[in-house]
Every structure is written in structure tokens, then in C-alpha cells.
Amino acid sequence: QVQLQESGPGLVKPSETLSLTCTVSGGSMWNYYWNWIRQSPGKGLEWIGYVYRGGTTNYSPSFRSRVTISVDTSKNQFSLKMASVTAADTAVYYCARKGTTPATWFDPWGQGTLVTVSS
Amino acid sequence: EIVMTQSPGTLSVSPGESATLSCRASQSASINLAWYQQKRGQAPRLLIYGASTRATGVPARFSGSGSGTEFTLTISSLQSEDFAVYYCHQYNNWPDTFGQGTKLEVK
Numbered sequence: 049q050v051q052l053q054e055s056g057p058g059l060v061k062p063s064e065t066l067s068l069t070c071t072v073s074g075g076s077m078w079n080y081y082w083n084w085i086r087q088s089p090g091k092g093l094e095w096i097g098y099v100y101r102g103g104t105t106n107y108s109p110s111f112r113s114r115v116t117i118s119v120d121t122s123k124n125q126f127s128l129k130m131a132s133v134t135a136a137d138t139a140v141y142y143c144a145r146k147g148t149t150p151a152t153w154f155d156p157w158g159q160g161t162l163v164t165v166s167s
Numbered sequence: 168e169i170v171m172t173q174s175p176g177t178l179s180v181s182p183g184e185s186a187t188l189s190c191r192a193s194q195s196a197s198i199n200l201a202w203y204q205q206k207r208g209q210a211p212r213l214l215i216y217g218a219s220t221r222a223t224g225v226p227a228r229f230s231g232s233g234s235g236t237e238f239t240l241t242i243s244s245l246q247s248e249d250f251a252v253y254y255c256h257q258y259n260n261w262p263d264t265f266g267q268g269t270k271l272e273v274k
Contacts, residue, residue, distance in 0.1 A: 093254060106261075109168075150261070152258060153256065154213065157212070159209070
């Protein structure tokens with residue numbers, strides 16, 4: 049059974065870069081789409097983007113200008129970097145898997161990690 | 168992008184009764200629609216995909232229906248563990264979008 053676990057700093061200063069890692073256990077990363085999603089009281093659930101296989105990525109237009117998602121299949125991990133954060137980026141960040149095409153649902157999800165942007 | 172609108176925002180129902188949650192898409196999502204349940208402090212959990220297919224381990228009291236722009240999640244004979252927030256998610260059009268959620272609370 050595949051499990052996902054987010055890790056990274058819980059506090060980031062404004063204008064700095066948010067960096068999170070998702071570790072995948074219990075299954076192969078190959079052939080699936082690996083996603084980042086965030087949830088905040090103001091915006092609800094927002095899909096940020098995904099990475100696939102050798103590094104193919106797709107980002108939401110809302111985040112494209114300042115987000116990078118990468119994958120390290122040798123470590124069974126994928127990562128999110130979000131630049132120039134502001135208080136509006138304070139949210140719970142989830143990693144989640146999609147199926148073998150992008151037009152699928154999210155399952156499973158990591159437990160989520162709260163990131164607060166504050167000086 | 169497709170805007171997903173859920174109604175009502177909050178639904179108060181007594182245990183043992185049924186609940187009907189609605190999700191409307193601003194344009195057709197075909198049957199590429201999923202429902203998730205989220206309890207306080209937890210990640211969303213997949214309940215339904217393909218508008219009507221229950222995910223593994225999901226009790227039969229959960230059922231989904233609809234296509235195009237109108238979707239419904241019905242929960243029959245509500246159990247105490249069913250009181251949570253429910254989200255719909257369309258994956259038919261890029262980018263994926265979610266509804267704002269319906270909170271199902273005990274009446």
C-alpha cells in the first residue's frame with residue numbers, strides 16, 4: 049500500500065523560498081503522476097502541479113511563475129519549491145498521487161504539512 | 168478553468184438519516200468527477216471517482232451520481248463517522264479544480 053509523507057520547514061520568511069519533500073513508500077513511482085496540492089481557509093483546495101517520470105512537469109497557471117517540482121526516483125521522493133512567498137502562501141501542503149494519466153483522481157494523499165509564512 | 172460550486176455550504180442531518188450533497192461545474196466535466204471526505208486535522212480521503220465508482224474500502228452507503236455539470240453525493244443511513252467536510256474535484260479539464268466543500272454536521 050502506497051504511503052506519502054511530506055517533510056520540510058514549517059516556517060518560512062516572506063520573500064524566501066518554500067521547500068518541501070514528499071517521500072513515497074510501499075510502491076514504485078514509475079508511471080504515476082505526483083502532485084502538490086495546498087489548502088488554506090481563504091482559497092480552499094488548490095492544485096499546484098505535478099511531476100512525472102523523468103521530470104516532465106505541469107503547473108497550475110496560478111503558480112507557474114514561481115514553482116518548481118522535481119523528482120528523484122532513486123530516493124522515491126519528489127519536491128516542491130515555491131519562490132517569493134507571502135503570507136497568502138500560508139497553508140497546509142499535501143502531496144498526492146494521480147494514476148497513469150493526468151485525468152485521474154488523487155489517491156492516496158500524504159497527511160499534509162502546515163507551512164506558515166511569517167517574519 | 169472549471170469552477171466547481173458545492174451546495175449547501177453546511178448540511179445538518181440526524182444520524183440514521185440520509186444526506187444529499189450537490190456539486191455543479193461551470194462547464195462539462197463529463198464523468199471525471201471525484202468526491203473526497205475530510206475530517207478535522209486529516210487529509211482528504213477519496214470516496215468516489217468517475218462520478219459514481221466507490222473507492223476501495225468505501226462503504227456502500229456512499230453513492231455518487233451525475234454527469235456533465237451536475238453531480239450528487241448521497242450518504243444513506245448516516246453514521247457518526249460520516250460527519251465531516253466533503254469536496255468534489257473535477258479532473259476533466261486542466262487545471263484540476265475543487266469545490267469549496269460542504270460541511271455535514273449533526274442535527
